[in-house]
Amino acid sequence: MTDNNNVVILGGGIIGLSIAYHLSHSPSHNQQIHIFDAAERLLESASGYAGGFLARDWFPEQAAALGDFSFELHRQLADKHNGQERWGYAGSHVYSLAPDDAPAGTRGEDWLLAGTSRAQAAGRQAYGHVSAPEEKVNEDGTPAWMTPQSGASWNVVAGVEDCAQVEPRKLCEFLLSEIQRRGVQLHLSTRAIGVTTNANGKISALRLEATNGLTEPTVLSCSDIVLAAGCWTPRVYKTLFPRSRLEVEIDALAGHSVIYRSPRYTKPFLNVASGQEGKAHSKDKHISYAIYCPPTKTWSYSPEAYARLDGDGKPEIWIGGLNNNSTELPLPELATDSKKLVNKERITELRQAAVQLTGLKGQEGTAAEDDLEIVSEALCFRPASKSGVPIITEVPHKDLGLGSHVTAGAKVWIAGGHGPWGISLSLGTGVVMSDMISGREPTVDISALRMQSPIASKL
Numbered sequence: 112m113t114d115n116n117n118v119v120i121l122g123g124g125i126i127g128l129s130i131a132y133h134l135s136h137s138p139s140h141n142q143q144i145h146i147f148d149a150a151e152r153l154l155e156s157a158s159g160y161a162g163g164f165l166a167r168d169w170f171p172e173q174a175a176a177l178g179d180f181s182f183e184l185h186r187q188l189a190d191k192h193n194g195q196e197r198w199g200y201a202g203s204h205v206y207s208l209a210p211d212d213a214p215a216g217t218r219g220e221d222w223l224l225a226g227t228s229r230a231q232a233a234g235r236q237a238y239g240h241v242s243a244p245e246e247k248v249n250e251d252g253t254p255a256w257m258t259p260q261s262g263a264s265w266n267v268v269a270g271v272e273d274c275a276q277v278e279p280r281k282l283c284e285f286l287l288s289e290i291q292r293r294g295v296q297l298h299l300s301t302r303a304i305g306v307t308t309n310a311n312g313k314i315s316a317l318r319l320e321a322t323n324g325l326t327e328p329t330v331l332s333c334s335d336i337v338l339a340a341g342c343w344t345p346r347v348y349k350t351l352f353p354r355s356r357l358e359v360e361i362d363a364l365a366g367h368s369v370i371y372r373s374p375r376y377t378k379p380f381l382n383v384a385s386g387q388e389g390k391a392h393s394k395d396k397h398i399s400y401a402i403y404c405p406p407t408k409t410w411s412y413s414p415e416a417y418a419r420l421d422g423d424g425k426p427e428i429w430i431g432g433l434n435n436n437s438t439e440l441p442l443p444e445l446a447t448d449s450k451k452l453v454n455k456e457r458i459t460e461l462r463q464a465a466v467q468l469t470g471l472k473g474q475e476g477t478a479a480e481d482d483l484e485i486v487s488e489a490l491c492f493r494p495a496s497k498s499g500v501p502i503i504t505e506v507p508h509k510d511l512g513l514g515s516h517v518t519a520g521a522k523v524w525i526a527g528g529h530g531p532w533g534i535s536l537s538l539g540t541g542v543v544m545s546d547m548i549s550g551r552e553p554t555v556d557i558s559a560l561r562m563q564s565p566i567a568s569k570l
């Protein structure tokens with residue numbers, strides 16, 4: 112330990128916010144928590160524009176315990192703080208589009224299930240779906256917001272027991288307001304540019320500079336440095352520890368998305384199990400819907416659409432998917448610069464997919480009509496780790512490349528690389544990071560999410 116008590120979190124996306132939230136609630140918490148973000152506003156990154164789909168068990172084995180734990184935490188947080196109204200939390204039915212000519216076994220959600228137990232995925236076929244009696248449904252029983260497809264059918268692949276949705280920006284805003292109420296200090300337009308060591312050779316402080324040039328560089332002493340800067344985490348690590356041989360392998364995977372409204376989704380969907388003893392999500396008055404589609408002749412990627420409630424409880428549909436390849440769009444210096452990179456062609460493709468999946472059904476043999484109202488368009492970047500699972504780890508001092516004389520001092524942590532699952536895994540990540548920073552064993556086993564030391568692997 113150093114002689115100070117500042118925990119510094121670099122990055123104010125959902126991962127940084129969740130760490131601060133749980134650390135500030137930790138029983139042994141007596142530290143001053145600071146969040147530094149390079150952008151002038153928070154939530155201009157993945158956490159502000161993501162889809163907000165939550166799953167209990169769609170994860171590779173290394174992240175399975177964290178996934179299950181985090182899913183439960185989302186439900187508990189919503190039940191405790193009325194997340195159903197405040198951030199649109201609701202259990203979700205999940206439909207997958209099955210084109211008649213798709214190769215056997217191909218499913219829309221396949222890219223998200225990579226590494227997951229296929230036995231579990233197959234089990235999802237058993238879920239039924241019940242609309243409330245007063246809700247409009249299509250001839251095939253699907254909710255009326257979904258367009259019946261010729262040459263393809265809709266299958267329910269998961270239900271409210273194991274999937275849910277949130278409006279991620281609203282959830283982040285809730286976490287932010289709670290942590291600020293608990294004294295966490297937020298510093299915008301600031302990045303860390305180096306560490307300093309004290310007379311005993313221990314890491315003792317961070318050097319910080321303004322990204323808008325408005326203030327002089329400063330130094331802040333600290334006991335813990337948490338790198339939680341999403342796709343920017345490898346850059347932050349290289350800046351702080353330029354001589355380290357450790358590679359933080361997180362790529363930036365761009366994703367465009369569109370939010371729109373449909374004349375067939377104007378009221379929240381009622382949860383038929385609301386108030387029923389022993390039923391999952393019995394506290395939720397409403398449910399949400401997700402649809403996943405495999406690549407087809409119409410689109411080369413796997414679109415996903417989520418019918419959810421916005422922050423004011425108004426129905427809206429989010430559509431996105433893995434619609435950019437990894438090299439197509441470079442990560443900008445600041446999250447706020449992403450807006451300038453929005454590609455109109457990608458947005459047009461998304462709108463076309465939205466119309467085909469949820470537009471007004473055309474007459475026999477004709478395409479669906481576009482009667483949708485676009486609310487917003489966005490581009491953000493998924494922090495995709497090379498291993499396919501998040502990196503949640505302490506970095507040993509020997510790996511930092513600071514020389515053998517630096518053996519202790521402030522601890523350095525990484526919490527990043529959550530890829531397409533950072534909203535779902537956020538609350539669990541916050542708890543286990545808070546456990547470790549406070550010196551406790553993590554509540555769930557995350558040993559498989561540590562990084563390999565380049566020094567240890569050479570021995």
Ligand SMILES: Cc1cc2nc3c(=O)[nH]c(=O)nc-3n(C[C@H](O)[C@H](O)[C@H](O)COP(=O)(O)OP(=O)(O)OC[C@H]3O[C@@H](n4cnc5c(N)ncnc54)[C@H](O)[C@@H]3O)c2cc1C
Pocket residue numbers: 121122123124125126127147148149150153154155156157158159160161162163164165301302303339340341342343347364365366367368431432445446447491492493494526527528529530531532533534535536
């Ligand atoms: C299109 C799309 C849809 C998605 N849908 C879902 C979904 O349905 N469900 C789900 O679970 N996940 C989803 N995700 C994934 C999820 O959004 C991310 O995994 C998650 O938001 C990552 O959070 P983060 O806090 O690590 O990073 P970010 O949200 O990217 O936040 C990183 C922060 O670090 C800041 N920063 C950058 N540089 C520095 C620096 N030098 N110093 C300090 N701060 C810095 C940035 O300004 C930013 O505020 C989706 C992602 C995309 C792109």
